[in-house]
Amino acid sequence: MMKVRVLSAFSAGLMSLCVATGATGQNISEMDVTLGTSASANGLSGVLDQLMGMEAASLSGLSANRLRQIGSAFDARRARDDNRIMDAAGLDALRAPRGGAQWRCLTEALYFEARGEPIEGQYAVAEVILNRVDAANYPNSICGVIDQGTGRQFACQFTYTCDGQSEEMTDRTAMHRLGHIARIMIDGAPRDLTAGATHYHANWVNPRWASVYPRTTEIGIHRFYRQQY
Known part of the structure; x- marks a missing residue:
């Protein structure tokens, strides 16, 4: 169960990255299902290698400007969750605000x-x-x-x-x-x-x-x- 949780957390983070970069996360979900039914140490290592390869592939095709935009969005979200003062770039990177x-x-x-x-x-x-x-x-x-x-x-x-x-x-x-x-x-x-x-x-x-x-x-x-x- 611990191995599956680790993989799920890793793949969830990668899924967010895929959404940000425009890549697909279909294969990640398929890997989770496969590992959930049969999780050996070797199997876990192999799947993690594949996930890390997908992460590298997603990032390698991005421009420096797009990487900065993604970084700003994640920094802004973290700052918002921590209730910290955010600068203009961080605020502008967030989705439209809502409230009553x-x-x-x-x-x-x-x-x-x-x-x-x-x-x-x-x-x-x-x-x-x-x-x-x-x-x-x-x-x-x-x-x-x-x-x-x-x-x-x-x-x-x-x-x-x-x-x-x-x-x-x-x-x-x-x-x-x-x-x-x-x-x-x-x-x-x-x-x-x-x-x-x-x-x-x-x-x-x-x-x-x-x-x-x-x-x-x-x-x-x-x-x-x-x-x-």
């Missing part, structure tokens, strides 16, 4: 508040929103935090919700990337960029509270602050 209403609200907020910011700045804005969700004196949902004050002139917490401009996300690349950041942060990525910030502002404005709350960091055009309760 709270995820959509966070994606939209990041799009209109931070899409022109560096990656760390985009994660930082997500931190602020989620820090507010956790704070007692703010709404306890992402959508609630983002929409707080919307509909009252000069009372909205996030400018894009009451500036009268279209809220249609037209940049598909940015939406894809920010959707992944929203997904990663909602799924529990560490919030260690802003030291618990609950506020931020662009560096060309000077809101009244900026002289009251301690500044925690500055990333891109945004300065971050932590509200004192």
Whole structure:
């Protein structure tokens, strides 16, 4: 049974590689079935040799650029599973993100508040929103935090919700990337960029509270602050 498990794990990994490279995994499945019914040490060695040969053959026909793309995709998937901050290349290598209403609200907020910011700045804005969700004196949902004050002139917490401009996300690349950041942060990525910030502002404005709350960091055009309760 141990030998079969080892082969299954190896072949599963090779199957993923075959999918990434466009090769077929039919022969791998056939080898698994054969070994599962009759697994001798010699048989295992022979099948592993064949599998490794298939792996080498799959890789040998790929261009250097395609190999880099595959490597980036696997690195991105691993980083996502570990809830680590990922760079733009890693995020772009992932499949289209998905989520419910709270995820959509966070994606939209990041799009209109931070899409022109560096990656760390985009994660930082997500931190602020989620820090507010956790704070007692703010709404306890992402959508609630983002929409707080919307509909009252000069009372909205996030400018894009009451500036009268279209809220249609037209940049598909940015939406894809920010959707992944929203997904990663909602799924529990560490919030260690802003030291618990609950506020931020662009560096060309000077809101009244900026002289009251301690500044925690500055990333891109945004300065971050932590509200004192």
